[in-house]
Amino acid sequence: MRNPRTGWLLLSPTLIILLLFGFAPFLYVLFVGFNQWNVFSADDGLVFNGLDNFRRLVFDDDFLHSVGLTARFAIFAIGSEIVLGFVLAQMLTRNFPGKSLFRIIHTLPLMVAPIAVGAIWRLLVIPGFGPVPFFLDRWFDLKYQIGSYPDQALWTSVIMDVWHWTPFVTLTMLAGLSAIPKEPVEQAKVDGASRFQVFWYVTLPFLRPVLLTTVFIRIMDAIRTVDEVWMLAGGGPGTRFTGIYIWRVVFPRTDYGYGSSISLITLYLTIVLCWLLFIAISGRRKGEVA
Amino acid sequence: MTISLRQRAWRLFVTYGFWIFTTIVTLLPIWWMFVVSMRSRVELFGRPNLSLSRFFVENYANVLTDSAFQRYMTNSVVVSTSNALLVMALALLATYALSRYKLTGRDNIFFWLITNRMAPPAAFLLPLYIMFTRTFRLGDWTLYDTQIGLILLYCVFNLPFAIWLLKGVIDGIPIELDDAAMIDGAGLWGVLRHVIIPLAAPGLAVTGILSWVFAWNEYLFAANLTSVQARTITTGLAEFVTVTGTNWGELAAMSMLTLIPSAIIVILAQRYIVMGLTFGAVKE
Numbered sequence: 001m002r003n004p005r006t007g008w009l010l011l012s013p014t015l016i017i018l019l020l021f022g023f024a025p026f027l028y029v030l031f032v033g034f035n036q037w038n039v040f041s042a043d044d045g046l047v048f049n050g051l052d053n054f055r056r057l058v059f060d061d062d063f064l065h066s067v068g069l070t071a072r073f074a075i076f077a078i079g080s081e082i083v084l085g086f087v088l089a090q091m092l093t094r095n096f097p098g099k100s101l102f103r104i105i106h107t108l109p110l111m112v113a114p115i116a117v118g119a120i121w122r123l124l125v126i127p128g129f130g131p132v133p134f135f136l137d138r139w140f141d142l143k144y145q146i147g148s149y150p151d152q153a154l155w156t157s158v159i160m161d162v163w164h165w166t167p168f169v170t171l172t173m174l175a176g177l178s179a180i181p182k183e184p185v186e187q188a189k190v191d192g193a194s195r196f197q198v199f200w201y202v203t204l205p206f207l208r209p210v211l212l213t214t215v216f217i218r219i220m221d222a223i224r225t226v227d228e229v230w231m232l233a234g235g236g237p238g239t240r241f242t243g244i245y246i247w248r249v250v251f252p253r254t255d256y257g258y259g260s261s262i263s264l265i266t267l268y269l270t271i272v273l274c275w276l277l278f279i280a281i282s283g284r285r286k287g288e289v290a
Numbered sequence: 291m292t293i294s295l296r297q298r299a300w301r302l303f304v305t306y307g308f309w310i311f312t313t314i315v316t317l318l319p320i321w322w323m324f325v326v327s328m329r330s331r332v333e334l335f336g337r338p339n340l341s342l343s344r345f346f347v348e349n350y351a352n353v354l355t356d357s358a359f360q361r362y363m364t365n366s367v368v369v370s371t372s373n374a375l376l377v378m379a380l381a382l383l384a385t386y387a388l389s390r391y392k393l394t395g396r397d398n399i400f401f402w403l404i405t406n407r408m409a410p411p412a413a414f415l416l417p418l419y420i421m422f423t424r425t426f427r428l429g430d431w432t433l434y435d436t437q438i439g440l441i442l443l444y445c446v447f448n449l450p451f452a453i454w455l456l457k458g459v460i461d462g463i464p465i466e467l468d469d470a471a472m473i474d475g476a477g478l479w480g481v482l483r484h485v486i487i488p489l490a491a492p493g494l495a496v497t498g499i500l501s502w503v504f505a506w507n508e509y510l511f512a513a514n515l516t517s518v519q520a521r522t523i524t525t526g527l528a529e530f531v532t533v534t535g536t537n538w539g540e541l542a543a544m545s546m547l548t549l550i551p552s553a554i555i556v557i558l559a560q561r562y563i564v565m566g567l568t569f570g571a572v573k574e
Contacts, residue, residue, distance in 0.1 A: 006478065007391025014384035014403070014449055021418070022406040022446045028417035091308060102309050103564075104557055106316055111552035113507035115524045116545040119531075120319045123326055123538060131322065131338035163319065175567040217451070224410050227509045231528070247412040256416060263413035270408045278401060 029260045037257035046257070053261035063262060066245040067269075069154065073241060074222040077161040078215060084162065085169025085214075092170070093177050110167040118231025121160045125232075150238025157229050157239050161222065169214055176210030177203070209281055216277045223270050242266050320549070327542035334538060349543035359544070361519075362526040367551070369437050369522060370505035373444045377501040378494055380445070381452035386486060388453070389460040390468065400457070407450040411510045418443070422515050435516045443511055448501040455500075459493030459566070460486065496566030499559050503552050523548050 033054075036047040057063055092103055112120070125132045127145055136142040146153040180203065188198045204211075226243040233239040235248060246266070250259035326334065328346050353359050387393065388400055422434040433439035463486060471481045487494065509524040516525070527548065530541040556563070 002391050004391050004393055007387040007393050010383040010387035010391075011393070011399075014380045014445075014453070017380070017442060017445045018403065018406050018449060021421075021443050022409070024421065025414045025417035026409065028420075029413050032416075088312065091305070094305070096302075096305055098309075100560065102313065104560055105313050107556050107560070107563070108320065108549075108553060109316060111503055111556050112320070112545075112549055113509070113524050113527070115507070115509045115527050116323075116548055119527065119541055119545055120323045123542065124319055124322055129334045129338055129538075131340055134338045163316070171563055172567050175564050178564065213454075217454075220404075220408050224408065226411065231531070243410050243412065246410050250412050250416070256413075259413050263410050266410050267405075267408055271405055274404070274408065275401070278404075282397070 029263055032257055033260035033264045035257045038255055049257070053258050054265070056258065057261060057265060062240070063242075063245060066240050066242045069238070070223060070241040070243075073154065073158055073161070073225075074219060077158045077165070077222060078218045080158070080162045081166045081169045081218065082211070082215065084166045085173050088166070088170040089173035089177055092174050106170060107167050109164050110171075112164065114164070114225075114227040115231050117160060117164050118228035121156065121163075121228075121232050125156060146233055146238070147236050150236075153233050153236055153238030157232060157241075160228060160232060161225070164228065165218060165221075169218070172210055172214045173207070176207050180206045212277055212281045216274055216281070219277070220270065220274060223266065323542045323545055326538055327540075327546050329539055331537070331539060349539040350547070353540055353543050353547065358521075359523075359526060362521050362523045363547075365437060365520055366506055366523040369440045369444070369520075370502045372437070372441045373448060373505040374498045374502035376441060377445060377448045377452050378498045381449055381456055381497060382482070382486070382490070382494065384449070385453050385456040385460050386482065389457065390465065400453070403453055404450045407447045415510070415514050418511070418515060435518065435520050437520050439515060440512060440520060440522070443515065444501075444505045444508060447508075448504055451504070452497045452501055455497050455567070456490065456493055459490045463489050492562045492565035494566070495559060495562040499555060499563065502555065506548075506552055 032046070034048060034050060036049045036052065037045060088106060092099065109117070122130075124130050125144070125146055127133055127147070133144040136144045143149075144152055146156050184202050184206075185198060188202050193201070224243050225241060226247060229239050229241060230244060230247070235244050240248075242262070243266075246259050246262050249255050249262060322340065325340065325342055327349050328342055328344070330346055330348065333343070333346075384403075388396055393399065419434075422439055423432050426433040426439075433442075467485050467489075468481050471485050476484060507524060508522070509528065512520075512522040513525045513528060516522070523544075527541065527544055530537055530544065
């Protein structure tokens with residue numbers, strides 16, 4: 001009854017657009033990644049150099065540093081977002097007057113453009129008229145200046161990301177929590193399970209697919225963060241994440257061949273990480289069907 | 291089970307205390323932006339003051355009467371709305387195909403679709419620039435600096451997300467409903483119109499909303515693949531940060547204006563967002 005040909009036909013517009021605007025540029029980057037090519041140099045342009053770019057990358061301290069920073073950024077930001085998002089969602093499953101107002105307020109940051117998020121936070125932390133450095137200095141005698149202290153810049157980026165993306169986690173968690181059937185929870189309570197036990201043995205397993213999917217999406221987006229962090233710190237120390245490092249290699253330095261190979265490695269690492277999560281998610285789904 | 295009055299009061303106190311605290315944290319940055327947008331250049335310096343001293347609307351007036359801003363705003367509305375509609379339509383068809391037909395390598399295609407969202411954007415700008423200026427051309431016309439170019443390009447990161455979201459929703463609709471409709475003589479379009487679309491409505495709505503927001507917020511591609519005609523609002527925002535000094539007041543005013551359309555959409559569609567975001571991961 002269902003002819004696969006119809007299926008392919010339905011899929012084809014999507015495939016054509018993604019092949020043209022996603023896969024074709026990827027092939028180009030793949031090709032350039034194996035070449036020495038400084039776009040504006042007077043030399044003869046593209047020179048094939050095999051794996052040289054990748055060999056260089058392994059010993060490039062700046063690149064390794066950026067991977068470390070990105071990993072710290074992603075782990076701390078996503079970790080906090082999951083915990084906060086879960087707590088907020090849990091609170092939102094209760095009924096109380098004003099609930100929908102609070103839900104709307106807590107969705108707002110998600111809607112702010114990353115570039116505007118960067119601008120807002122820069123306004124908060126800018127030396128001179130930003131309130132954050134002023135009050136930190138005044139109340140806690142803490143010298144705060146993201147341009148000079150890499151750690152502060154990293155933490156500010158993390159907090160900014162948490163502010164911006166926790167709403168997304170809250171929404172997905174809320175959707176996941178409201179889809180959990182009531183009976184197992186009630187049953188567990190009747191059987192004398194403590195609150196923590198209910199959470200650990202009933203809520204969490206039900207929530208696992210939503211949780212993993214959310215982490216998947218957040219990892220995917222956190223690794224490629226550029227706009228907001230760039231706007232916040234202008235690529236200063238402590239915020240040179242991989243996305244920004246690629247930007248610096250490709251644009252100010254116009255070292256396009258090398259920039260491409262860094263992109264490929266980053267993309268590869270992201271895909272491996274996400275593939276593992278994907279297996280975890282879909283494996284679980286198949287298990288439920290069986 | 292009876293709860294004493296004191297316990298109930300305590301519970302109320304904790305609940306609202308929690309919400310008021312998180313609301314302040316959430317709104318403080320936006321409030322600060324609003325305060326900055328209401329100040330002149332001179333007033334910004336000196337001791338930071340978190341309260342609104344007066345309504346100074348000149349920043350807003352300057353931004354709103356700027357013809358560049360009006361063009362950016364129009365472009366953003368056209369691009370994100372068209373993109374969201376296109377993404378909803380294509381994602382619905384694609385997801386239906388992935389969910390209902392036995393296609394060779396279905397899971398791999400699905401994962402490949404998602405990987406399109408993972409590419410770090412900086413290195414992909416050059417091939418896209420070449421494609422936009424040289425590959426796609428008809429006489430003098432190129433994709434570069436056109437709305438249609440951005441609309442198609444934004445599919446690259448919106449379609450994977452949309453398909454991912456809809457996959458669970460459509461998988462959750464029992465295939466027997468499709469079959470019943472087909473026995474009643476419905477064709478493919480009939481099934482989509484009378485079975486899939488009504489049942490997947492919350493999912494489709496949230497797909498459209500989030501695609502719209504992602505397209506509205508995109509900066510890097512818009513900044514590098516447009517020059518004058520098709521510039522969007524986010525590129526306009528970044529233009530305020532210049533070497534000679536940033537006009538923070540106007541930047542903040544413009545950020546506020548950029549936020550308003552997405553905020554309205556979210557408030558109107560609040561209910562659907564939660565109903566549609568389950569990723570179908572939990573079966574009822």
